[in-house]
Amino acid sequence: MHMLKFFLSIFVAAWFVVSAPEISQAGSLLQDLENALMCKCDDKCGKVLINCTCSTSDKTRAKFTKLLDSGLTVDQIIKSQVDKYGETVLSAPTKFGFNLTAWVMPFVALIAGGVGVRKIINSWIGKKQKPDSEDVPEEKSATPGKYSKRLQDELDGIEL
Amino acid sequence: MNDIGEFTLLVALATAIYGCVAYVMSARGNRIDLYLSADKTPLIVWGCVMISSICLWRGFLTNDFSLQYVWAYSNIELDTFYKVASFWGGQKGSLLFWTLLLTTYTVVVHFQNRKKNLRVVPYAMAVLFIIIIFFLFLVNFSTNPFERIPLPPEDGRGLNPLLQNYWMVIHPPTLYLGYVGFTVPFAFAVAALISKNLDDGWIRLTRKWTLISWFFLCMGNLFGASWAYVELGWGGYWAWDPVENAAFMPLLIATAFLHSVMIQEKKDMMKVWNMSLILLTFVMTIFGTFITRSGLIQSVHTFDEATLGYYFLAFLFVILFSCMALIIARLPLLKSENQLDSFLSRESSFLFNNLLLLGIAFATFWGTIFPIISEAVRGIKITVGPPFYNQVNVPIGLALLALVGIGPVIAWRRATVSNLKKNFFKPLAAAFIAAVALAPVIPLGSRVENYTYITFVLCVFVLACILIEFFKGTAARMGLHEESMFGALATVTWRNKRRYGGYIVHIGIVLIFAGIAGSQAYGTHVEKHLKTGETFKIRGYDITYEKLVAIEATSVKTRVIAQLQVERNGSHYWTARPEKEFYKGQNQPVSEVDVLSTWKEDLYMILADFRDDESATIKVYVNPMVSWMWTGGWVIAFGTMISMWPDRLEQRRRLERFRREETLFPSPAQE
Numbered sequence A: 001m002h003m004l005k006f007f008l009s010i011f012v013a014a015w016f017v018v019s020a021p022e023i024s025q026a027g028s029l030l031q032d033l034e035n036a037l038m039c040k041c042d043d044k045c046g047k048v049l050i051n052c053t054c055s056t057s058d059k060t061r062a063k064f065t066k067l068l069d070s071g072l073t074v075d076q077i078i079k080s081q082v083d084k085y086g087e088t089v090l091s092a093p094t095k096f097g098f099n100l101t102a103w104v105m106p107f108v109a110l111i112a113g114g115v116g117v118r119k120i121i122n123s124w125i126g127k128k129q130k131p132d133s134e135d136v137p138e139e140k141s142a143t144p145g146k147y148s149k150r151l152q153d154e155l156d157g158i159e160l
Numbered sequence B: 001m002n003d004i005g006e007f008t009l010l011v012a013l014a015t016a017i018y019g020c021v022a023y024v025m026s027a028r029g030n031r032i033d034l035y036l037s038a039d040k041t042p043l044i045v046w047g048c049v050m051i052s053s054i055c056l057w058r059g060f061l062t063n064d065f066s067l068q069y070v071w072a073y074s075n076i077e078l079d080t081f082y083k084v085a086s087f088w089g090g091q092k093g094s095l096l097f098w099t100l101l102l103t104t105y106t107v108v109v110h111f112q113n114r115k116k117n118l119r120v121v122p123y124a125m126a127v128l129f130i131i132i133i134f135f136l137f138l139v140n141f142s143t144n145p146f147e148r149i150p151l152p153p154e155d156g157r158g159l160n161p162l163l164q165n166y167w168m169v170i171h172p173p174t175l176y177l178g179y180v181g182f183t184v185p186f187a188f189a190v191a192a193l194i195s196k197n198l199d200d201g202w203i204r205l206t207r208k209w210t211l212i213s214w215f216f217l218c219m220g221n222l223f224g225a226s227w228a229y230v231e232l233g234w235g236g237y238w239a240w241d242p243v244e245n246a247a248f249m250p251l252l253i254a255t256a257f258l259h260s261v262m263i264q265e266k267k268d269m270m271k272v273w274n275m276s277l278i279l280l281t282f283v284m285t286i287f288g289t290f291i292t293r294s295g296l297i298q299s300v301h302t303f304d305e306a307t308l309g310y311y312f313l314a315f316l317f318v319i320l321f322s323c324m325a326l327i328i329a330r331l332p333l334l335k336s337e338n339q340l341d342s343f344l345s346r347e348s349s350f351l352f353n354n355l356l357l358l359g360i361a362f363a364t365f366w367g368t369i370f371p372i373i374s375e376a377v378r379g380i381k382i383t384v385g386p387p388f389y390n391q392v393n394v395p396i397g398l399a400l401l402a403l404v405g406i407g408p409v410i411a412w413r414r415a416t417v418s419n420l421k422k423n424f425f426k427p428l429a430a431a432f433i434a435a436v437a438l439a440p441v442i443p444l445g446s447r448v449e450n451y452t453y454i455t456f457v458l459c460v461f462v463l464a465c466i467l468i469e470f471f472k473g474t475a476a477r478m479g480l481h482e483e484s485m486f487g488a489l490a491t492v493t494w495r496n497k498r499r500y501g502g503y504i505v506h507i508g509i510v511l512i513f514a515g516i517a518g519s520q521a522y523g524t525h526v527e528k529h530l531k532t533g534e535t536f537k538i539r540g541y542d543i544t545y546e547k548l549v550a551i552e553a554t555s556v557k558t559r560v561i562a563q564l565q566v567e568r569n570g571s572h573y574w575t576a577r578p579e580k581e582f583y584k585g586q587n588q589p590v591s592e593v594d595v596l597s598t599w600k601e602d603l604y605m606i607l608a609d610f611r612d613d614e615s616a617t618i619k620v621y622v623n624p625m626v627s628w629m630w631t632g633g634w635v636i637a638f639g640t641m642i643s644m645w646p647d648r649l650e651q652r653r654r655l656e657r658f659r660r661e662e663t664l665f666p667s668p669a670q671e
Helices: A002-019 A029-036 A055-069 A074-085 A097-135 A137-142 A145-157 B002-029 B032-038 B041-061 B068-073 B080-086 B091-113 B121-141 B167-181 B183-195 B201-231 B242-267 B271-294 B308-329 B346-378 B386-409 B417-438 B447-480 B485-495 B497-522 B626-644 B648-660
Strands: B524-530 B535-538 B541-552 B557-568 B571-576 B579-583 B590-592 B594-597 B601-610 B616-624
Touching: A029 A055, A029 A074, A029 B386, A055 A074, A097 B346, A097 B386, B002 B032, B002 B041, B002 B121, B032 B121, B041 B068, B041 B080, B041 B091, B041 B121, B068 B091, B080 B167, B091 B121, B091 B167, B091 B183, B121 B183, B121 B308, B167 B183, B167 B201, B167 B242, B167 B271, B183 B201, B183 B271, B183 B308, B201 B242, B201 B590, B201 B626, B242 B271, B242 B346, B271 B308, B271 B346, B346 B386, B386 B417, B386 B447, B386 B497, B417 B447, B447 B485, B447 B497, B485 B497, B497 B616, B497 B626, B524 B535, B541 B616, B557 B601, B557 B616, B571 B594, B571 B601, B579 B601, B590 B601, B601 B626
Parallel strands: none
Antiparallel strands: B524 B616, B535 B541, B541 B557, B557 B571, B557 B579, B579 B590, B594 B601, B601 B616
């Protein structure tokens, strides 16, 4: 039950991170656009607009500045770009439909891995406890409680 | 000379095939005559590849444009410095360079092990030779760098201007040294599987190889970031480009391997896991090469010729499936008596560290290949860029950063409440103080700012954990011996090189995390179109545009330089000279940024554009804490050097252990 809660909380946290709205670093609208869109130059540079320094990217920035000044919103400009070039102009997959798998899959894999690791550790701990309880019960009971605790504390402190 | 270069490549291929067969037959048939015969082949193959490489270098240095490769990547005006580096500037030369490094490593492995570990070494050499054969096949029959032009032109096309940077001489070789280096532990792992010598012998034999390769790959990534920062002119250093990802993924998996082998060495556990990790690391190096050379994924790093990728894809699948089959076949032998005392233990923390490292590697892999998956499923090719990687990898990275602190402090075997309190009270107190102290100083609100705040607090926690470990060791030493604090610190570190070297590497990682966080959250930039004499302000800097100068640097290169005076608090601070370089025959000019780097922040200037009336568009970035990342890289280098330094005490311990277990891999003569 604890394990379930643990992984459920990880999942909720991950979901929160994924679904939280993106806030730009400097807060400028142009920067939002530069982060959200790819450069569509003839050289097919494959760079996000904010990372591109080619002449096409400069022209695109100037165009976006004008469009923003004319009163268009960031979403409207992004939509017009998607209509023109297709989804490939977006710098990241959308968060609906098939594209959602891009966002969710890493966390699903991580959670599955976490469950696997937890199970493996539990099975290893189980192996260890079983022979201990069967083989050496007398030795354990022969050691006085306070010395046993002190020994355990000392052993814990030893760096192998 | 070109004929000699071409011929020696063929001789190398023939010798490698013979060597591979002879090594396998010597091991299988226990034939010492064949082993002695195969024993000569690594040196011959290396010699042939070296001669061939010298011939190609000669072609560059003597402007031999009868060679198509030299014509494509050099010209008469190119500096000698870059002529040497042009060797790996294109597809054909880079593959020959890869082969040269691989054969060099093979020769070193050969001389290290030729008279010992004879049950494993012949198979390891055979695996190394199979990989060499693959590369020699490519350079002989698919991408021959000695291909001729019937009527040689008078001058070459020249090296891509973006590659004409000093990092071109440093970054690719460093990255290749890392990529190629992982072939050695991989070969020994496969050899251990084939020969059924499945204790930790192969790990101990290849520990330094793994560390060296990890170090070069790590530095290669950092050098690449540094190159992008000064050359691409967009104020950043990492763009999550598919090829950057391709170099990042093996680094993550190798890091997981470096940690999990410690559990196998200490507790003889996780044999299958470690085998799988080193296999995956090697497969990822080949996958990276496939991405770079297939043209399948759009990237600034890809080479011209795309067809070569399919050879790599085929090789990748052969390696992957044959190694998986081998691991499955050896599963009964790889089983170990896995036992853990407690969930709260260093062993568990290592497992979670592995999980998180592989989680980031998987997210990066998934993002890299998702455009292909989307195209296959929906018929629409999409882009997966920095926003995806930042949103997915940053939270996992922060959890990993926390484990960097927890791992070294938590007890082996079992952590009790009392020792958790004892070990974590001070680091947690330090983190709490940092959290309280930073909250009013650091802007909070946006996701990036919140992440940065968490990063800084975690950095303090990790640093406290590590420094307390150093302090405990030093204090114990000072208590036992009459030594000064620095003397005790040096002795403690020197006598436990692996452990304290690792801690120093962790300090480097903390610096890199802090640098990334600071530069991502608090950077700012401004773009201004200025006439001469005009001034503008950014973060307390007064920047005055003085003049524009054009210089004919060479017959093929013109430099246009903007001069700007930077003042701070009314006094002169710096003269910046960002420039644009125009190369004959190239469509796009190249920006040469000017950067003033301090511990606090970088002032980063770009000449974005200029007009005939000498007005210019200047872009200025203020990037805080970028130098922390580069410092972190040097700290990692220092820590790795300490970890790798030969340790007499450890050698003695190992020798005693070997004696106890008789010999690790008895030679056929001893059987």
